[in-house]
Amino acid sequence: MSxxxxxxxxxxxxxxxxxxxxxxxxxxxxxxxxxxxRRYRSVPVVDDDGHYLGVFGVxxxxxxxxxxxxxxxxxxxxxxxxxxxxxxxxxxxxEIETQPVSVCMSTDVPIVHPDTPLLETLLLLYRSKASxxxxxxxxxxxxxxxTYWGVGQKILDA
Amino acid sequence: MVFGIDPMWYAVSLFALTYFLIVTEWLNRAIVALAMxxxxxxxGIINQQAAFEGVDFNTLGLLTGMMLIVGVSKNxxxxxxxxxxxxxxxxxxxxxxxxxxICVTALFSAFLDNVTTVLxxxxxxxxxxxxxxxxxxxxxxxxxxxxxIGGAATLIGDPPNIMIGSATGLSFNAFLxxxxxxxxxxxxxxxxxxxxxxxxxxxxxxxxRARVMAYDERGSITDPRLLKxxxxxxxxxxxxxxxxHRLGLExxxxxxxxxxxxxxxxxxxxxADDQSKAVERAFHEVEWTxxxxxxxxFIVVHAxxxxxxxxxxxxxxxxxxxxxRTITAMAILWISxxxxxxxxxxxxxxxxxxxxEDMADAFGGRxxxxxxxxxxxxGACLGGNGSLVGASANLIVAGFAERAGHPxxxxxxxLMAFPLMLLSILASSLYLWWRYL
Numbered sequence: 001m002s003x004x005x006x007x008x009x010x011x012x013x014x015x016x017x018x019x020x021x022x023x024x025x026x027x028x029x030x031x032x033x034x035x036x037x038r039r040y041r042s043v044p045v046v047d048d049d050g051h052y053l054g055v056f057g058v059x060x061x062x063x064x065x066x067x068x069x070x071x072x073x074x075x076x077x078x079x080x081x082x083x084x085x086x087x088x089x090x091x092x093x094x095e096i097e098t099q100p101v102s103v104c105m106s107t108d109v110p111i112v113h114p115d116t117p118l119l120e121t122l123l124l125l126y127r128s129k130a131s132x133x134x135x136x137x138x139x140x141x142x143x144x145x146x147t148y149w150g151v152g153q154k155i156l157d158a
Numbered sequence: 159m160v161f162g163i164d165p166m167w168y169a170v171s172l173f174a175l176t177y178f179l180i181v182t183e184w185l186n187r188a189i190v191a192l193a194m195x196x197x198x199x200x201x202g203i204i205n206q207q208a209a210f211e212g213v214d215f216n217t218l219g220l221l222t223g224m225m226l227i228v229g230v231s232k233n234x235x236x237x238x239x240x241x242x243x244x245x246x247x248x249x250x251x252x253x254x255x256x257x258x259x260i261c262v263t264a265l266f267s268a269f270l271d272n273v274t275t276v277l278x279x280x281x282x283x284x285x286x287x288x289x290x291x292x293x294x295x296x297x298x299x300x301x302x303x304x305x306x307i308g309g310a311a312t313l314i315g316d317p318p319n320i321m322i323g324s325a326t327g328l329s330f331n332a333f334l335x336x337x338x339x340x341x342x343x344x345x346x347x348x349x350x351x352x353x354x355x356x357x358x359x360x361x362x363x364x365x366x367r368a369r370v371m372a373y374d375e376r377g378s379i380t381d382p383r384l385l386k387x388x389x390x391x392x393x394x395x396x397x398x399x400x401x402x403h404r405l406g407l408e409x410x411x412x413x414x415x416x417x418x419x420x421x422x423x424x425x426x427x428x429x430a431d432d433q434s435k436a437v438e439r440a441f442h443e444v445e446w447t448x449x450x451x452x453x454x455x456f457i458v459v460h461a462x463x464x465x466x467x468x469x470x471x472x473x474x475x476x477x478x479x480x481x482x483r484t485i486t487a488m489a490i491l492w493i494s495x496x497x498x499x500x501x502x503x504x505x506x507x508x509x510x511x512x513x514x515e516d517m518a519d520a521f522g523g524r525x526x527x528x529x530x531x532x533x534x535x536x537g538a539c540l541g542g543n544g545s546l547v548g549a550s551a552n553l554i555v556a557g558f559a560e561r562a563g564h565p566x567x568x569x570x571x572x573l574m575a576f577p578l579m580l581l582s583i584l585a586s587s588l589y590l591w592w593r594y595l
Binding site for chain 1: 288373
């Protein structure tokens with residue numbers, strides 16, 4: 001039996017299968033309420049057939065309210081001269097709240113597969129500082145999510 | 159004979175291959191230049207010592223020194239401060255804003271390298287135009303032009319001028335006094351089409367302008383101490399360039415001295431460990447790829463020069479223009495402008511410099527070559543405006559625009575930029591003819 005096939009030694013053993021999931025057509029407003037209500041940092045986005053597309057998270061929301069000129073590569077590294085208020089930020093959010101999450105989700109976050117070895121999964125979790133979608137190697141179906149809290153609990157319970 | 163080939167043909171073939179690979183971008187230009195330089199030495203065209211003699215350390219020193227000064231001083235936030243302050247002085251009205259932003263770009267690029275200038279100005283432009291709900295295209299287009307036009311005004315504004323100044327000994331003041339007037343004219347000319355095509359149609363409302371007016375430009379200053387140090391060193395360096403001939407100093411000495419002084423001032427209060435990190439960050443700001451590209455290119459051109467190929471080419475050009483300095487100057491101006499709008503102007507200028515030097519006898523001495531140097535400088539710098547790939551600054555701005563969701567397409571840019579570039583070269587032709595020929 002190869003190391004990858006060893007039971008309990010891979011991502012599948014520590015993933016949560018009942019984690020919240022967003023559909024690509026869900027509106028940004030609904031998605032924002034979903035992550036705020038459950039205090040999630042990010043939630044995977046799937047198509048109608050459950051195929052993984054990306055993640056929508058707190059950073060996606062921040063990206064919508066911070067000026068693009070500061071977020072783009074080599075952009076402004078200081079916005080200390082802009083005196084925006086919460087009302088200004090809310091106004092920016094209102095401009096995008098009716099759009100589908102697919103327009104502002106992140107597609108470049110790392111993912112793992114059910115057979116990704118345990119420590120490799122934890123290293124990715126540590127480096128990405130956000131929940132990891134677990135995606136089937138063939139077909140791209142989302143099968144679970146690995147969260148800090150889930151992993152922490154599993155280590156404590158072991 | 160090199161591998162059974164005549165040395166001149168071997169060198170010229172490698173030289174042509176260098177150009178081909180740079181133009182097609184099959185390989186990074188620094189790799190191409192260094193590899194071809196090695197092949198010149200391995201093929202026995204020149205030995206290592208001769209190769210090093212071909213490297214213009216004055217150009218490299220000036221480039222490195224200025225990159226260090228700008229790399230350190232930009233952390234103070236002073237460039238954003240000037241851009242925001244200027245935008246507020248015109249009360250964020252769209253057309254005056256466009257004029258003032260391209261003026262700032264032109265002014266900065268006259269004293270900093272063009273890429274650094276647009277790296278500092280383009281994000282502020284995107285922020286302000288976003289706030290004003292304006293299409294950033296006219297602003298970014300204007301800034302591309304302003305960067306290349308402003309860079310033509312001084313010895314340190316654009317690499318072609320640095321190379322020409324270093325090879326000829328023409329001073330900082332000579333560049334400013336000879337190219338400054340035509341740069342101002344070309345800049346003024348640029349405003350007319352910008353206004354007719356875009357300026358008169360730019361609209362925003364009071365509410366959006368009020369948001370820009372609420373910017374506190376002092377908030378962009380992230381390090382007041384560094385700001386004072388940077389302004390002090392920049393003032394010293396500019397004074398040094400202005401007085402360089404009187405002081406008997408080369409531009410590289412002034413730039414590197416300025417960089418050393420700024421690094422000392424910036425690092426004196428730091429602990430040893432912090433100094434190491436800060437100095438490492440500062441040297442990281444030097445574009446080493448560009449520096450090594452220059453080194454390789456200088457060796458390649460020097461190798462071709464030693465075979466006599468460039469001398470022959472220069473003689474052929476003089477024969478073609480019947481030894482007429484006016485025709486030669488115009489030919490250099492137009493050919494370098496069109497070539498620079500398509501290919502990298504650095505290898506072009508590196509090739510033209512020894513060729514023009516070889517024309518000295520035909521025109522009655524080195525002093526008679528001055529109009530040809532101005533032709534080359536204007537053609538190479540202004541030609542960069544001809545297309546999106548004409549200069550590195552153009553591609554940097556295009557990259558910003560793309561990332562901000564407002565892509566600048568090659569063809570629409572070309573259709574507007576190329577005629578404008580030709581207009582600037584026409585104005586330069588009249589200026590050169592009136593003033594020197």
